[in-house]
Structure formats: structure tokens, C-alpha cells
């Protein structure tokens with residue numbers, strides 16, 4: 001391995017219901033923008049906490065993908 005994996009992070013605005021769960025639990029990554037959340041950065045260092053937050057999102061709006069491989073980590077079926 002050469003360095004930490006990079007992940008792509010985004011909110012699907014057609015799915016976000018504005019619960020702010022993500023902002024409350026991971027304000028370093030998410031911020032409210034009007035009535036919905038958005039990712040502060042579209043690309044981040046791999047962080048399992050983001051997976052947990054994505055799983056806690058009530059609408060499955062948080063998407064996480066491995067930049068190098070394109071593997072979708074969240075949402076899972």
C-alpha cells in the first residue's frame with residue numbers, strides 16, 4: 001500500500017430528507033445547505049466513521065465510493 005485510500009463522498013439530493021443526522025455526528029464532513037446536507041469535500045481520506053454515518057442516514061442519501069477502483073461502499077442493499 002502506498003498511502004491511505006481516497007474515497008469520493010456525496011449526497012444524493014433527491015434522497016436527502018434533511019434530518020441532519022450526518023451533520024450532528026460528522027460535522028467535519030457534512031454541513032447543512034438550506035434544508036439538505038452536502039459534503040464539505042467531495043474527496044476524503046478513507047475513514048470508517050463515514051461508513052457508520054452513511055449507514056445511520058435514514059434515507060440512504062450518503063454515497064461513498066473508492067476513488068481508485070470505483071467500488072461503491074455505501075449505500076449497500
Ligand code: SF4
Pocket residue numbers: 011015016017018019020021022023036037056057058059060061062
Ligand atoms: S443523515 Fe441523510 S437524510 Fe439526514 S441530512 Fe444527512 S444525508 Fe440528509
